[in-house]
Amino acid sequence: xxxxxxxxxxxxxxxxxxxxxxESDSEWVxxxxxxxQDNVSLYMLMEFCPGGDLMSMLIKFQIFxxxxxxxxxxxxxxxxxxxxxxxxxxxxxxxxxxxxAPPQT
Numbered sequence: 001x002x003x004x005x006x007x008x009x010x011x012x013x014x015x016x017x018x019x020x021x022x023e024s025d026s027e028w029v030x031x032x033x034x035x036x037q038d039n040v041s042l043y044m045l046m047e048f049c050p051g052g053d054l055m056s057m058l059i060k061f062q063i064f065x066x067x068x069x070x071x072x073x074x075x076x077x078x079x080x081x082x083x084x085x086x087x088x089x090x091x092x093x094x095x096x097x098x099x100x101a102p103p104q105t
Contacts, residue, residue, distance in 0.1 A: 014042060018032065018035055018042075018044065020083060020086065020087075021044070021046070022035075023086065024082065024083070024086055026079075026082035026083075026086070028075070028078045028079040028081075028082040029079055029082050029083060030046050030047050030049060031046065031047035032044055032045070032046050032047075033045045033046065033047070054072060054076075057072075
């Protein structure tokens with residue numbers, strides 16, 4: 001099942017993720033060092049994150065305490081904010097400040 005999901009991800013989405021990871025200098029986003037591919041797969045050489053990913057933690061503990069949930073929620077919010085700021089910066093560089101300005105009401 002996982003293989004089907006991975007093989008059906010649109011190329012533009014994979015490139016966008018690769019570009020975002022490569023360009024980010026935020027401590028909240030995993031650093032991407034390089035990518036390479038063969039005829040079948042795309043490989044991403046990324047920063048080592050001790051402890052693994054959040055899904056592994058959920059499988060291991062099944063239910064998080066309120067304190068652990070609060071910690072991971074804050075981490076996720078900080079990562080989303082970092083990506084949001086990066087997208088705003090690149091959009092502004094490509095299309096000018098009007099492209100990222102809030103709509104006038």
